[in-house]
Amino acid sequence: MSSTYTASPFVGKTFGVTVSHLTKQFGRSTVLKDINLEVRPGEIFAIMGPSGSGKSVLLKHIAGLETATSGEVRIGEYDAADPATRDKVHLALVFQAGALFNSLSVYDNLALYPREHRLYDEAGIRERVMHALSILSLEKAVKKFPSELSGGMKKRVAIARALVMEPQLLLYDEPTSELDPVMSATISEIIATLREQTAVTSIVVTHDRSLAMSIADRMAFIMEGKIRATGTPADFKQPSDPVIANFLHPVVDLKNPRFKQLEHNYE
Amino acid sequence: MKYLSAVLGHIGGTVLLLVRSLKYVGTLPHQFPRFIEQCYLIGYTTLPIVTILSFFIGSVLALQSGYSMENFGAKQFIGTLVGLSMARELGPMMVAILVAGRVGSAITAELASMQVYQEIDALETMNIPPERMLVMPRLAAILCMMPVLAIIANLCGWYGGALVCQYTHFISVDSQAYFAALKRFMEPKDIIDGLIKAEVFGFVIVLVCCYTGLSTRGGPREIGASVTKAVVSSLILILVLDYFVTKIQL
Ligand SMILES: Nc1ncnc2c1ncn2[C@@H]1O[C@H](COP(=O)(O)OP(=O)(O)O)[C@@H](O)[C@H]1O
Ligand SMILES: [Mg+2]
Numbered sequence: 001m002s003s004t005y006t007a008s009p010f011v012g013k014t015f016g017v018t019v020s021h022l023t024k025q026f027g028r029s030t031v032l033k034d035i036n037l038e039v040r041p042g043e044i045f046a047i048m049g050p051s052g053s054g055k056s057v058l059l060k061h062i063a064g065l066e067t068a069t070s071g072e073v074r075i076g077e078y079d080a081a082d083p084a085t086r087d088k089v090h091l092a093l094v095f096q097a098g099a100l101f102n103s104l105s106v107y108d109n110l111a112l113y114p115r116e117h118r119l120y121d122e123a124g125i126r127e128r129v130m131h132a133l134s135i136l137s138l139e140k141a142v143k144k145f146p147s148e149l150s151g152g153m154k155k156r157v158a159i160a161r162a163l164v165m166e167p168q169l170l171l172y173d174e175p176t177s178e179l180d181p182v183m184s185a186t187i188s189e190i191i192a193t194l195r196e197q198t199a200v201t202s203i204v205v206t207h208d209r210s211l212a213m214s215i216a217d218r219m220a221f222i223m224e225g226k227i228r229a230t231g232t233p234a235d236f237k238q239p240s241d242p243v244i245a246n247f248l249h250p251v252v253d254l255k256n257p258r259f260k261q262l263e264h265n266y267e
Numbered sequence: 268m269k270y271l272s273a274v275l276g277h278i279g280g281t282v283l284l285l286v287r288s289l290k291y292v293g294t295l296p297h298q299f300p301r302f303i304e305q306c307y308l309i310g311y312t313t314l315p316i317v318t319i320l321s322f323f324i325g326s327v328l329a330l331q332s333g334y335s336m337e338n339f340g341a342k343q344f345i346g347t348l349v350g351l352s353m354a355r356e357l358g359p360m361m362v363a364i365l366v367a368g369r370v371g372s373a374i375t376a377e378l379a380s381m382q383v384y385q386e387i388d389a390l391e392t393m394n395i396p397p398e399r400m401l402v403m404p405r406l407a408a409i410l411c412m413m414p415v416l417a418i419i420a421n422l423c424g425w426y427g428g429a430l431v432c433q434y435t436h437f438i439s440v441d442s443q444a445y446f447a448a449l450k451r452f453m454e455p456k457d458i459i460d461g462l463i464k465a466e467v468f469g470f471v472i473v474l475v476c477c478y479t480g481l482s483t484r485g486g487p488r489e490i491g492a493s494v495t496k497a498v499v500s501s502l503i504l505i506l507v508l509d510y511f512v513t514k515i516q517l
Contacts (some may be wrong), residue, residue, distance in 0.1 A: 065388050086394040093392045099385035103377075117394045118297075163395065 013076070014041035014199040015089055015169050017062055021071035024057055031057050033225040034071070041076075044195055044202045046233075048209075049169035050247065054138050054225045055205040056096055062203065063093045075169060085231040089169055094161035098154035101147040105144045106133070106157050110164045132160040135190065137183075152178040159187065163194075170194070172204045176211055184208065189216050209248055221247070268513040277500075281478040284398065288406060291399040298404050309370050310415060316365055317416050323347055324357055325424030329431040333438035342440055347449030349428035354453065354461045355450050358420040360509060362413065363468035367501035374405060375497035378480025379490040387481065402477045406470065413469035414462045421449035421461070425449060460516045467512055472501045 017039040024032040031054045039045040049055050060066040060071050064080045073080035075089050108130040114120055120128065133139055135188050136156040146154060153179050162170060172191070176184040192215045194200050206212055212219050213233045221228040221244050229236075229244060239245045295302060297385045336342050378401060381387050390397050425446075432440040479497035483489050 060388075063388075063392050065391060086392075090394075091392060093389070095385050095389060097385065099389040101386050101389070102380075102384070112395070113393050116400070117391070 013168065015076040016041040017045075017080075017169065017201065018074045019062070019071070020074075022058070022068050022073060023070045024054075024060060024061065024066065025069045028035070030069075031225050032061075035222070035225075035227055036058055036120055037220060037227065037230070039201060039203060040217075042195065042199060042201055043217040044191060044204065044215050046212035046219035047203065047205045047222060048207065048219060048247070049190075049222035049228075051207070053222050055222055056173055058222065059093065059173050059203070061207055062169075063091060065093075079194065081196055089164065090167045091169040091171065092165040092167035093171040094155075094158045094162050094173060096177070098146070098151075098158040100149075100154055100157055100161070102146050104144070104145075105142070106138065106144050107159060109146070110161050113161070113165045117141075128164050132163040135163070136160045136186070139195065152180070152183065154257055155179060156183065159190070163190070166198075168200060170200050170202045172206070174206055174208075175204065176206065176208045184211060187211070191215050223247075276511075277478070277482075280482060281474055284402065284478045284481070285474055287396070288398040288402040291396070291403045294399055295403060295407055298400070301400070301404040302407050305404045306412055308373070309366070309405075309408050310412035311460050313362075313365060313369050313412075313416060314319060314419065316369065317362055317420050320361060320365065321353070321358060321420035321423040322427040324361060325353055325427030326431045328352060328357070328424070329428035329438070330435065333432065333435060333440075337437060342438060343444060343448055345428065345432055345438065345440055345453045346445035349445075350425060350449035350453050351427075351457060353421050353424035354457050354465075357515075358417050358424060358510075359461050359465035360505065362416045362420050362465055363472065363505045364410070364502065366413070366416070366469055367472045367476075367498055367505065370409075371472045371501050372494050372498050374473065374476040375480040375494045376490060378477060379483035379493040380487075382481055382483045383486055383490060396483060401481075405473050405477060409469040409473045410466060413465040417462055417465035421458070463516070464509070464512050467508060468505050471508060475500050475504060496513070 017037070019035050019037040022032055022035040023030065035043075035058060035229060047055055047058065057066060061068055062075070062080055064073075064085060067081050075085060075091070078085040078088055100106075101112065104112065107129060111125050113124045114128065119217070130139075132144075133142060136159060138153065138156055138160060141149060141153060141157065145241075146157070148158065155175065159172075159175060162172075170191075175187050178220075179187065188211050191202055191204060195202060204212065204216065213236070216233055218230065218232050219236065220230040223243065229239075229241060236248065238246065239248060309488045318408075329345055331340060332345050332348050336345060378387075378397075381401075387397050390400065429442040432438050432445045433442050476497045479493050479500070483493040
């Protein structure tokens with residue numbers, strides 16, 4: 001997939017993200033525990049961690065979709081939880097499950113944002129939508145509805161929809177989780193190219209070790225709601241922390257006593 | 268106590284939704300296609316069932332009143348009775364009940380599933396307020412369609428009554444006499460009061476159903492629970508409001 005993404009020259013500020021002492025409880029369970037992060041303007045920041053560790057919840061706080069139990073998230077000088085921030089910072093979130101509008105076709109899903117905000121005329125919108133779709137090889141899906149797409153296609157449509165929004169802050173929730181290796185490479189390319197051509201700041205939540213290692217400027221590991229470590233990809237080439245080492249390079253142990261019961265069942 | 272505070276919370280939330288939606292009245296001209304789509308869904312698709320039901324309600328009304336009025340020779344007033352009851356009470360009430368069951372449930376289910384599948388979250392990150400895109404066009408559409416549905420219900424009910432009066436042997440009031448009686452005691456105010464009632468019912472149903480849908484949390488199971496809750500609340504509200512609106516109007 002060699003089509004690189006050429007974003008329209010983007011006028012605007014770059015925003016960093018500061019998460020300070022963020023704690024989130026759902027009922028009795030504490031999902032995020034005193035999270036502190038500093039994402040610099042214009043960088044690609046990867047967040048890695050096992051599933052259920054609170055990555056999506058953290059991303060929702062940055063997008064202003066959840067209110068913190070304590071602590072705060074700032075985007076530039078603005079409070080992420082304040083609805084008025086959305087008028088000042090253009091952010092886009094690629095949801096883990098896509099969150100496409102079910103009643104709209106793929107084309108209309110992408111066109112909704114520029115239409116609602118009246119950014120361009122129909123021809124201008126069409127050009128941008130088709131461009132974003134072609135980058136993600138979705139030309140054939142233009143007229144389809146979300147219910148007619150596979151999981152991976154939904155994810156690509158969600159990414160295309162975020163590209164059309166021309167955001168200043170782009171949040172990805174596991175962008176490559178349902179994609180084949182070739183498509184994953186394209187996503188890496190898109191994220192990296194966007195950083196070169198626009199002022200966008202990207203935060204990428206991912207399990208995908210190679211994605212994080214190849215594109216991130218810096219990365220953080222989150223485990224059980226806490227930040228375990230922060231650093232550059234080079235810092236994690238040979239991680240000294242055994243927990244992170246095991247997460248990045250899991251050892252497959254077929255003699256694990258946990259599976260004894262399973263063996264019995266099949267005897 | 269817990270229940271009471273939950274109810275008060277819902278009332279507060281519904282009023283808040285209304286206030287936030289009203290801010291976007293000015294955006295309606297830009298949302299004209301959405302408004303038309305909602306008019307179609309609310310009005311056109313409810314029309315057949317409204318016609319059929321109101322026709323039979325008018326007929327039954329004529330039959331029952333014919334049966335009782337025959338005893339004291341007041342048959343010539345059946346038209347008056349059917350006419351006024353349909354226009355002032357049964358027309359608006361029946362349309363409201365149908366709208367709650369047919370339109371209200373659909374609105375709740377749609378908005379609840381948008382909430383559960385994070386479409387509402389997506390709208391919010393896109394800085395597109397759901398009140399503007401989802402609530403306002405529906406409120407505007409119901410205000411346009413309720414009077415139309417109520418008038419059609421009235422007409423069908425009146426004609427249903429007329430047919431029964433003419434062709435039921437123990438009544439046999441011909442339709443000319445029936446409509447003469449209907450017109451004689453009917454004032455424009457009676458019709459208008461009925462239409463106002465329909466407007467109030469429709470508006471409240473759509474508002475409550477939008478609120479219930481948007482405040483759904485959880486998964487698919489909660490979508491079903493929300494629909495039930497929205498329809499039941501709408502029905503209760505229709506009956507309670509009916510009393511108060513009637514009281515103000517009389
Ligand atoms: N709305 C919610 N209500 C209650 N618990 C939640 C909610 N959202 C997430 N959680 C819990 O928070 C934890 C972290 O979830 P999440 O951020 O989705 O994990 P992941 O790192 O895989 O994205 C999980 O244990 C999940 O059960
Ligand atoms: Mg997640």
